[in-house]
Amino acid sequence: xxxxxxxxxxxxxxxxxxxxxxxxxxxxxxxxxxxxxxxxxxxxxxxxxxxxxxxxxxxxxxxxxxxxxxxxxxxxxxxxxxxxxxxxxxxxxxxxxxxxxxxxxxxxxxxxxxxxxxxxxxxxxxxxxxxxxxxxxxxxxxxxxxxxxxxxxxxxxxxxxxxxxxxxxxxxxxxxxxxxxxxxxxxxxxxxxxxxxxxxxxxxxxxxxxxxxxxxxxxxxxxxxxxxxxxxxxxxxxxxxxxxxxxxxxxxxxxxxxxxxxxxxxxxxxxxxxxxxxxxxxxxxxxxxxxxxxxxxxxxxxxxxxxxxxxxxxxxxxxxxxxxxxxxxxxxxxxxxxxxxxxxxxxxxxxxxxxxxxxxxxxxxxxxxxxxxxxxxxxxxxxxxxxxxxxxxxxxxxxxxxxxxxxxxxxxxxxxxxxxxxxxxxxxxxxxxxxxxxxxxxxxxxxxxxxxxxxxxxxxxxxxxxxxxxxxxxxxxxxxxxxxxxxxxxxxxxxxxxxxxxxxxxxxxxxxxxxxxxx
Ligand code: SF4
Ligand code: SF3
Numbered sequence: 278x279x280x281x282x283x284x285x286x287x288x289x290x291x292x293x294x295x296x297x298x299x300x301x302x303x304x305x306x307x308x309x310x311x312x313x314x315x316x317x318x319x320x321x322x323x324x325x326x327x328x329x330x331x332x333x334x335x336x337x338x339x340x341x342x343x344x345x346x347x348x349x350x351x352x353x354x355x356x357x358x359x360x361x362x363x364x365x366x367x368x369x370x371x372x373x374x375x376x377x378x379x380x381x382x383x384x385x386x387x388x389x390x391x392x393x394x395x396x397x398x399x400x401x402x403x404x405x406x407x408x409x410x411x412x413x414x415x416x417x418x419x420x421x422x423x424x425x426x427x428x429x430x431x432x433x434x435x436x437x438x439x440x441x442x443x444x445x446x447x448x449x450x451x452x453x454x455x456x457x458x459x460x461x462x463x464x465x466x467x468x469x470x471x472x473x474x475x476x477x478x479x480x481x482x483x484x485x486x487x488x489x490x491x492x493x494x495x496x497x498x499x500x501x502x503x504x505x506x507x508x509x510x511x512x513x514x515x516x517x518x519x520x521x522x523x524x525x526x527x528x529x530x531x532x533x534x535x536x537x538x539x540x541x542x543x544x545x546x547x548x549x550x551x552x553x554x555x556x557x558x559x560x561x562x563x564x565x566x567x568x569x570x571x572x573x574x575x576x577x578x579x580x581x582x583x584x585x586x587x588x589x590x591x592x593x594x595x596x597x598x599x600x601x602x603x604x605x606x607x608x609x610x611x612x613x614x615x616x617x618x619x620x621x622x623x624x625x626x627x628x629x630x631x632x633x634x635x636x637x638x639x640x641x642x643x644x645x646x647x648x649x650x651x652x653x654x655x656x657x658x659x660x661x662x663x664x665x666x667x668x669x670x671x672x673x674x675x676x677x678x679x680x681x682x683x684x685x686x687x688x689x690x691x692x693x694x695x696x697x698x699x700x701x702x703x704x705x706x707x708x709x710x711x712x713x714x715x716x717x718x719x720x721x722x723x724x725x726x727x728x729x730x731x732x733x734x735x736x737x738x739x740x741x742x743x744x745x746x747x748x749x750x751x752x753x754x755x756x757x758x759x760x761x762x763x764x765x766x767x768x769x770x771x772x773x774x775x776x777x778x779x780x781x782x783x784x785x786x787x788x789x790x791x792x793x794x795x796x
Contacts, residue, residue: 278305279378281763282393283343284652284736289763298344299555307352308341312392313374314359319423321368326420329362334419335406338399340569343737344532344552348571375427386766387435388426390741391442393764395422397742398446400484400550401453401704403569407487407584410456418445436772443749446742450707454622457486457515463623464514464701469616470526471685473605474502477595480528480542482506482535483549484702486518488567488586492547493521495588501595504528506535507552508678511701514619530610531651531681539563543598545591547578551737552678563598565591611661613685620674620698622708626715628694632672633719636728640691641672643793644729646709647683648676648700649743650736656759657682660734662785664688664697668793672696674712677703679734706743710750724752730792731755732782735762748777756792758782 278300281291285298295301300308315337322330337359340346364370377392378385402415418441425438458464479501481489489512493503502525505512510527512518529538532552539546539560546563548570556564556572567578567586580586608614625632635641647664651657657679664673664683673696675684680699688696700708717724733755735744741762747755754777761770761781773779782788 278302280305281378282389282396282738284650284760284762285654286763289760291763300347304347304349304352307349307356308346309377311337311341311352311356311359312377314356314363316374316423316427317368317372318359318363318366319420320372320427321363321366323420323424325366326416327362327366330366331411331416332406333359333362334423335399335402335416336569338396338419339403342396342400342551342739344554345550345569346571347553347555348573348575348577350573351571351577377426382766383432383768384435386764386769387432387439389764390745390769391422391435391439392426393738394439394442394446394742394745395419397737397739398442398449400739401446401449401742404485404487404704405449405453405456407485408456408460410452412448412452415445415449415452418442432768439745440749443742443745443747446746447707447710447750450704450743450746453704454707458623461486461490461518462516464511464619464621465516465624466617467514467519467619469505469510469513469618471528471607471609471614471616472526473504473528473601473607474525475601475603475605476500476502477598477600478502478504478544479591479595480504480506480539480544480546481509481549482532482546482553483551483570484508484704485549485568486512486515488547488549490518491586492588492591493518493524496592497521497523499592499596501592502526502600506546507532507681508702509549510616511618511699511705514621514701527616528607532678533651533653543600545594545598547588547591563594609685610681611683611685613687616684616699617695617697618699618701621701621705622711625698625700625708625712629715629719631692631694633716635692635694636720639670641670642668642728643671644674644727645671646674646676646729646731646733647679648674648703648706648709648731649679649734650703650740651678651681651734652736652759654759656782657734659758659782659785660732663732663789666785666789667696669696672698674698674700674709676700676705676709677740703739703743706746710746724750725754732788733757734759748773752777754778754780756780756782756788
């Protein structure tokens with residue numbers, strides 16, 4: 278096996294024996310095979326796409342994303358469907374596919390960057406599709422991108438493909454925003470409890486709002502409480518989800534603490550997407566997967582042909598386990614008991630005038646976007662320290678699961694506006710971009726001239742696609758950590774540093790000083 282797609286890759290070079298994430302070599306090799314089959318399908322279907330190939334391509338790519346699917350038989354089954362569809366469309370069995378991770382270092386780096394970006398976009402396209410939203414340009418680009426992986430290009434051509442991809446991914450995030458907000462309403466500021474009430478409950482992790490919605494429908498009036506986990510936290514802010522009174526709180530801290538936090542809870546857990554870690558024996562019988570998520574031995578809930586999922590097994594287990602006897606007090610990593618979420622673009626932009634005035638009156642001197650993925654790397658303390666040290670006259674926008682490093686901190690308010698504003702999941706990077714563009718417009722400048730700095734943390738491939746979108750939009754001087762991606766070669770890193778002023782994070786105090794003295 279060879280895999281270097283995520284931040285925790287072995288030695289920041291590549292996982293070759295088994296994945297640090299728990300992925301076994303057979304699974305890693307099958308996932309590469311799956312990508313090769315997707316390339317073959319894309320080549321065969323480019324001119325005669327089918328509804329099925331439009332679906333198999335994003336789902337196939339999403340299956341290979343970090344911490345999504347560890348189930349060899351599920352991957353093989355999906356591969357079978359991809360091969361069948363390719364044959365049905367007239368594609369032949371012996372079309373040659375390039376070895377993705379072999380060849381000249383810079384070319385492997387650029388090819389991998391595009392592939393990993395597409396894996397991230399596949400996740401967002403999948404969620405939008407689940408809600409019935411499809412953008413033909415986005416889907417068509419998967420075909421173009423997969424075919425491009427199998428061709429030779431100069432460095433300049435690769436870079437231009439990657440930038441084109443970044444712009445398409447912006448469209449994809451825009452589509453998902455539309456899908457989520459048209460289906461569930463616009464998120465509004467919402468306080469979320471992290472304590473657990475007595476009685477039966479179910480924990481839902483991942484990003485898929487439709488899965489959560491179906492579960493809420495099926496559990497209402499059953500005496501079961503529903504708790505979000507990880508990236509599902511922002512769901513509390515959507516009116517059409519918030520209206521369920523049994524959606525009562527958020528369980529646990531960051532995804533990488535799940536093996537400890539799930540150990541003894543008297544409740545089942547549903548994984549709708551990443552980040553699933555190999556479950557321990559102590560709770561393996563309480564974890565359920567759905568959609569593209571899988572792990573050998575876990576109960577998987579499929580959807581029927583109408584897109585309905587039957588969560589009865591979880592519901593029955595939740596009732597049988599019965600939950601806690603008494604209310605339980607829990608706390609976040611910094612000891613807080615409440616989290617606030619729901620500051621997506623609509624809410625922030627409805628306060629735009631106020632924010633603009635506060636900036637003009639110098640009550641807000643700087644805005645930080647501290648967001649991205651969380652993970653187990655010790656260097657990720659940086660983000661907690663960074664946020665703690667931000668001056669009182671600054672706002673901290675955040676999104677994605679990296680926020681669990683600091684979202685229970687009480688940093689106070691500026692004129693009634695909380696200093697930490699959670700914009701949502703990783704895909705809500707779209708919200709952040711929208712807000713930044715609106716501010717730039719109001720001040721008659723470009724994004725890079727705003728008193729705004731992006732301090733990003735990455736882990737998996739959704740962060741890669743977002744980063745590529747930010748580059749494509751011309752956002753400069755971003756800070757990135759906790760380490761630079763192993764798949765970026767020295768030359769590619771140099772291009773990003775020279776062209777976009779990308780900076781690897783150093784020390785929180787040093788970086789903060791550097792940011793604030795240049796403002
Ligand atoms: Fe290693 Fe990350 Fe690949 Fe898992 S996903 S095998 S941890 S590089
Ligand atoms: Fe997190 Fe796994 Fe990336 Fe959606 S859930 S941001 S790491």
